[in-house]
Amino acid sequence: MSNAQIERQWTSRLRRSVVDKLPPDKLLPDTQPAYVASWIYVFGVTTMAALAVVIATGCILAIDGPQWWHSSSLGHFINSMHLWSVEIFFFAMVVHLWGKFSMAAWRGGRSLTWVTGAVTFLASILAGFTGYVSQTNFDSQWISTQAKDGINSTGGGAFFNVLNLGQMLMWHIVLLPIAAVVLTGLHVIMVRVKGVVPPFEDKAEVSA
Amino acid sequence: MTKKAFRPDVDAPEYKGAYVPYDIIKEGAIAVLVVVILTAALALVFSSPDEKAITLKTWSNADAVDFARTAGDELSGTSGVAGYGAPYNNGGTAQHWGFLAPAKWMGVHIPINTATDFVLDPLQSQPAQPALTAAINQWKMASSSTVTAWTDAYTKAEPNMTYTNGQVKIPSSGTGPMPVLINYLTQMARTGALDQALVTQNGFYTTNYTKPLLFLSDGSYLASLGAAQHLGGDQWGMMNETGQYPGQAWLWLYTFWYQIPPYNASASGDFLVWGTMMILTALMVLLPFIPGLRSIPRRLKIYRIIWREHYAAQD
Numbered sequence: 153m154s155n156a157q158i159e160r161q162w163t164s165r166l167r168r169s170v171v172d173k174l175p176p177d178k179l180l181p182d183t184q185p186a187y188v189a190s191w192i193y194v195f196g197v198t199t200m201a202a203l204a205v206v207i208a209t210g211c212i213l214a215i216d217g218p219q220w221w222h223s224s225s226l227g228h229f230i231n232s233m234h235l236w237s238v239e240i241f242f243f244a245m246v247v248h249l250w251g252k253f254s255m256a257a258w259r260g261g262r263s264l265t266w267v268t269g270a271v272t273f274l275a276s277i278l279a280g281f282t283g284y285v286s287q288t289n290f291d292s293q294w295i296s297t298q299a300k301d302g303i304n305s306t307g308g309g310a311f312f313n314v315l316n317l318g319q320m321l322m323w324h325i326v327l328l329p330i331a332a333v334v335l336t337g338l339h340v341i342m343v344r345v346k347g348v349v350p351p352f353e354d355k356a357e358v359s360a
Numbered sequence: 361m362t363k364k365a366f367r368p369d370v371d372a373p374e375y376k377g378a379y380v381p382y383d384i385i386k387e388g389a390i391a392v393l394v395v396v397i398l399t400a401a402l403a404l405v406f407s408s409p410d411e412k413a414i415t416l417k418t419w420s421n422a423d424a425v426d427f428a429r430t431a432g433d434e435l436s437g438t439s440g441v442a443g444y445g446a447p448y449n450n451g452g453t454a455q456h457w458g459f460l461a462p463a464k465w466m467g468v469h470i471p472i473n474t475a476t477d478f479v480l481d482p483l484q485s486q487p488a489q490p491a492l493t494a495a496i497n498q499w500k501m502a503s504s505s506t507v508t509a510w511t512d513a514y515t516k517a518e519p520n521m522t523y524t525n526g527q528v529k530i531p532s533s534g535t536g537p538m539p540v541l542i543n544y545l546t547q548m549a550r551t552g553a554l555d556q557a558l559v560t561q562n563g564f565y566t567t568n569y570t571k572p573l574l575f576l577s578d579g580s581y582l583a584s585l586g587a588a589q590h591l592g593g594d595q596w597g598m599m600n601e602t603g604q605y606p607g608q609a610w611l612w613l614y615t616f617w618y619q620i621p622p623y624n625a626s627a628s629g630d631f632l633v634w635g636t637m638m639i640l641t642a643l644m645v646l647l648p649f650i651p652g653l654r655s656i657p658r659r660l661k662i663y664r665i666i667w668r669e670h671y672a673a674q675d
Contacts, residue, residue, distance in 0.1 A: 186378040202399075258370075307462030
């Protein structure tokens with residue numbers, strides 16, 4: 153096989169494209185622009201750290217099944233960690249979102265970075281909600297019976313039955329975590345490809 | 361090469377300033393460590409709520425009359441679920457706004473006949489008893505006009521229903537087999553057999569609690585427990601959970617609409633709230649593409665605080 157043939161392979165093309173757009177020094181940078189100097193930047197990485205703890209505690213809860221935490225003090229503690237990491241996750245994510253809004257962080261070809269972040273927020277809300285209705289306690293009974301009316305009114309209740317524990321649990325532990333992790337990954341890759349949005353400058357021009 | 365006007369809310373200037381050392385892996389490791397410690401501390405200090413789930417057994421033992429009244433409504437087809445509409449049945453008008461009625465368009469996907477599913481089928485799953493079998497047969501053989509006459513008479517007498525000496529008693533005549541059926545169902549519920557019957561209608565293995573949850577939601581027992589925990593719809597209930605916990609605080613805007621008119625006064629309030637939230641959500645997701653909205657951050661100038669060191673260095 154000639155070099156030209158090798159260069160035309162899908163694998164070769166994909167590797168070139170990935171390395172061009174995201175070379176190692178962009179993926180794992182060791183410097184950053186001096187303007188990235190505010191506490192607001194901490195909340196992005198805090199959101200990801202909290203997501204890691206949410207997933208780790210969720211995995212521990214999954215080992216002995218959805219009822220374990222009701223009868224085990226260790227299980228209850230892990231459930232508490234799961235709950236509080238979710239609270240930290242959402243707190244950090246909301247601060248991160250408002251921070252990025254204040255910076256108009258979609259500027260300079262970063263629109264999709266904003267969109268993936270916003271969609272991740274929505275997927276996370278759904279993940280949190282399905283967790284609340286999968287607790288197999290009074291809270292899940294109350295929240296599911298209250299929430300059904302809103303979802304049913306949109307027609308979504310025909311396929312997304314919040315009173316069906318099995319369906320909600322599967323969404324909570326399989327589909328939505330996958331969505332949240334994939335979306336977060338895409339979001340982070342876009343941040344690394346485009347870099348952190350620079351400050352507003354009043355007098356500037358761009359090439360067309 | 362042509363030049364086009366710089367759009368400050370869309371374009372970003374090229375940064376030609378200084379770069380500083382940045383250890384992304386160390387930052388991530390520290391963030392995880394801090395979150396783990398903080399999470400563990402919060403879990404140790406505040407724990408998490410775990411109010412035990414209620415059952416039809418606990419409900420019927422705590423308030424047999426409320427259970428029996430609800431069961432009567434399920435049998436007569438006058439309960440909330442019986443008149444709910446899609447996706448459960450065709451019993452009511454689905455929530456809508458003008459011609460927009462997506463629930464109605466989707467139709468019945470989770471069919472629920474409250475008389476059959478909540479009362480008659482569970483009773484028939486019990487060991488045969490002559491009085492019960494006769495009552496079920498009488499109900500099934502009756503014409504619709506006869507059933508209507510029985511349910512009308514039963515509904516009128518319901519306010520005087522009592523539970524004494526282990527029996528549901530309703531001082532009325534002309535109610536056909538309804539008192540017998542409801543009394544048997546109440547006895548069944550008090551033993552826990554109704555909980556089992558409702559979840560096993562689709563076989564031995566099940567993870568679907570739609571029927572018992574809908575039955576519970578029709579009574580006032582669940583609502584009273586929720587209200588006591590400050591979880592009512594008018595108490596910002598959807599975002600709260602039992603005890604003094606933050607709950608789903610991120611749903612504050614969604615829950616907010618339920619507190620104000622026209623949302624809290626409309627029969628289609630849920631649909632209006634969801635419609636409003638869908639519009640707001642679309643605005644948030646598509647913010648970079650919406651002129652005017654995407655200019656807000658530049659006009660608010662909060663970024664001047666965030667990048668104060670950068671601007672100070674420029675000055």
